[in-house]
Amino acid sequence: MKLKWSDITPEATYLSRRVFIAAGAASIAGPALGLTGKSSAFSTDEKPNSFDEITNYNNFYEFGTGKTDPATYSGSLKPSPWSVKIDGMVERPGTYAVEDIAPDSALEERIYRLRCVEAWSMIIPWLGVPLSSVLKKAGPTSGAKYVAFQTLLDPDQMPAQRSSRGIDWPYREGLRLDEAMNPLTILATGLYGRVLPNQNGAPIRLVVPWKYGFKSIKSIVAITLTDKQPKTTWQMLQPREYGFYANVNPQVDHPRWSQATERRVGAGLLGGRQETLMFNGYADQVAGLYSGMDLAKFY
Amino acid sequence: MIQRLNRWSRQLPVWAVWLVGAVPLGLLIWDTLQGNLGVDPVRDIEHRLGRTALYFLIATLAVTPLLRLTRINLVRLRQALGLICFSYAVLHLSSWIVFDMAFLWAQMLKDVVKRPYLIFGMIAFAMLLLLAVTSNRFSMRRMRQTWKTLHRLIYPAAILVALHWLWALKLWETKPLAIFASILLLLALRLPFLARRRRGPVTSPRGPGGRNAGLGRNPGR
Numbered sequence: 001m002k003l004k005w006s007d008i009t010p011e012a013t014y015l016s017r018r019v020f021i022a023a024g025a026a027s028i029a030g031p032a033l034g035l036t037g038k039s040s041a042f043s044t045d046e047k048p049n050s051f052d053e054i055t056n057y058n059n060f061y062e063f064g065t066g067k068t069d070p071a072t073y074s075g076s077l078k079p080s081p082w083s084v085k086i087d088g089m090v091e092r093p094g095t096y097a098v099e100d101i102a103p104d105s106a107l108e109e110r111i112y113r114l115r116c117v118e119a120w121s122m123i124i125p126w127l128g129v130p131l132s133s134v135l136k137k138a139g140p141t142s143g144a145k146y147v148a149f150q151t152l153l154d155p156d157q158m159p160a161q162r163s164s165r166g167i168d169w170p171y172r173e174g175l176r177l178d179e180a181m182n183p184l185t186i187l188a189t190g191l192y193g194r195v196l197p198n199q200n201g202a203p204i205r206l207v208v209p210w211k212y213g214f215k216s217i218k219s220i221v222a223i224t225l226t227d228k229q230p231k232t233t234w235q236m237l238q239p240r241e242y243g244f245y246a247n248v249n250p251q252v253d254h255p256r257w258s259q260a261t262e263r264r265v266g267a268g269l270l271g272g273r274q275e276t277l278m279f280n281g282y283a284d285q286v287a288g289l290y291s292g293m294d295l296a297k298f299y
Numbered sequence: 300m301i302q303r304l305n306r307w308s309r310q311l312p313v314w315a316v317w318l319v320g321a322v323p324l325g326l327l328i329w330d331t332l333q334g335n336l337g338v339d340p341v342r343d344i345e346h347r348l349g350r351t352a353l354y355f356l357i358a359t360l361a362v363t364p365l366l367r368l369t370r371i372n373l374v375r376l377r378q379a380l381g382l383i384c385f386s387y388a389v390l391h392l393s394s395w396i397v398f399d400m401a402f403l404w405a406q407m408l409k410d411v412v413k414r415p416y417l418i419f420g421m422i423a424f425a426m427l428l429l430l431a432v433t434s435n436r437f438s439m440r441r442m443r444q445t446w447k448t449l450h451r452l453i454y455p456a457a458i459l460v461a462l463h464w465l466w467a468l469k470l471w472e473t474k475p476l477a478i479f480a481s482i483l484l485l486l487a488l489r490l491p492f493l494a495r496r497r498r499g500p501v502t503s504p505r506g507p508g509g510r511n512a513g514l515g516r517n518p519g520r
Contacts, residue, residue, distance in 0.1 A: 057338035165470050265339050272401035
């Protein structure tokens with residue numbers, strides 16, 4: 001092979017050129033585009049799915065039920081400016097900007113397994129802050145037992161909300177307070193070193209890695225502390241199929257999908273299936289939350 | 300016009316129907332090789348094969364109402380349409396076994412007896428299998444009246460296939476509901492009172508040869 005002059009750029013020049021290009025790109029895109037997070041001991045060392053896979057295979061019914069609908073139709077969502085109302089049984093209720101809830105300087109990178117109730121899975125490098133840090137700032141009062149979350153209700157920004165499909169919009173989810181305070185539970189604002197794309201729940205979403213994906217509510221506008229178990233969207237729709245807890249559990253089947261195994265998205269045509277782990281592999285950290293509970297009953 | 304259409308369809312060789320039937324498979328293979336299938340090709344392959352099978356099932360079911368309502372006669376091509384439908388059903392099932400379930404026989408068996416949409420799908424497949432293996436002149440001649448009765452299994456099979464799709468989803472979705480509705484319509488057109496009214500006076504009165512006599516079901520051919 002014959003070398004051209006352009007092939008032998010001195011390394012120093014080459015490197016400084018890269019820095020120059022990166023700085024240029026950052027200044028065009030604004031400071032929000034490049035995010036970094038402190039690495040975390042909670043991260044898995046499994047190989048993450050590609051950015052392309054994570055952002056083009058989504059369930060976000062506010063934009064349609066197809067897996068590519070969110071990537072196609074979520075352009076109408078305006079994730080900035082955005083604020084989150086924190087109210088209910090807290091000492092300091094209020095409306096907070098996303099930048100205050102999850103300042104870039106506080107972000108951690110959490111590479112988590114994601115297991116969907118439809119029996120597929122991915123590995124996702126989230127950037128976010130522990131939910132506990134946010135709740136502590138608001139100061140739950142002693143009577144608070146649960147945390148309720150709500151997504152935006154705005155058919156102009158979320159076009160599929162124009163038809164109900166049986167869903168009582170806005171999308172709602174909830175956790176028990178101790179689940180919410182678990183260090184694994186985060187509010188994510190980015191993935192793969194970038195600001196969260198709309199289809200993944202911009203600008204701020206919940207990530208609860210030991211539960212089925214639908215528990216990890218996207219595009220949060222309200223967090224309410226309460227003493228009653230909150231109603232959640234899928235439970236309201238089909239209580240027999242979707243429980244409040246929705247812990248990943250290979251022993252408790254869903255009527256439509258066996259939960260014993262899962263298919264890793266991106267594994268290829270002959271990638272096969274792998275066994276699903278109890279609590280999606282996070283049993284060491286969370287099994288204690290459910291000691292003494294019948295998980296077939298509290299599914 | 301209709302006569303010309305019928306003359307044209309009489310000249311159409313059956314292999315041409317098979318050729319058309321192979322187009323969706325060709326496109327699917329092309330898309331797979333080109334990487335056009337998106338993030339989860341397993342799901343796309345499985346679902347596209349299933350949908351194609353269903354479309355050919357509907358085409359097969361449409362032959363008789365088409366004849367009754369418009370006098371367009373495609374009865375000669377119906378066997379090919381049905382067999383193409385079955386071929387796609389075989390590919391759909393195979394893609395589930397090979398790509399989706401990766402030969403986990405124990406789990407597949409457990410799922411098939413437990414999950415309504417898989418039960419529906421499997422029963423429908425068993426019915427289509429019976430229809431496919433008896434879809435030849437030898438069986439027609441041997442079975443005579445039984446053959447006609449047996450081949451009415453396509454009616455329950457069509458309903459089960461539509462339910463198989465609807466039940467697999469988390470919500471009621473428009474497309475499978477529309478498919479279900481069109482299947483019900485095609486079946487309703489066979490109800491005696493509807494069929495009689497629509498046939499109108501041009502049709503000769505039904506003879507003693509059974510419901511479909513004179514409609515080209517033609518078991519002798």
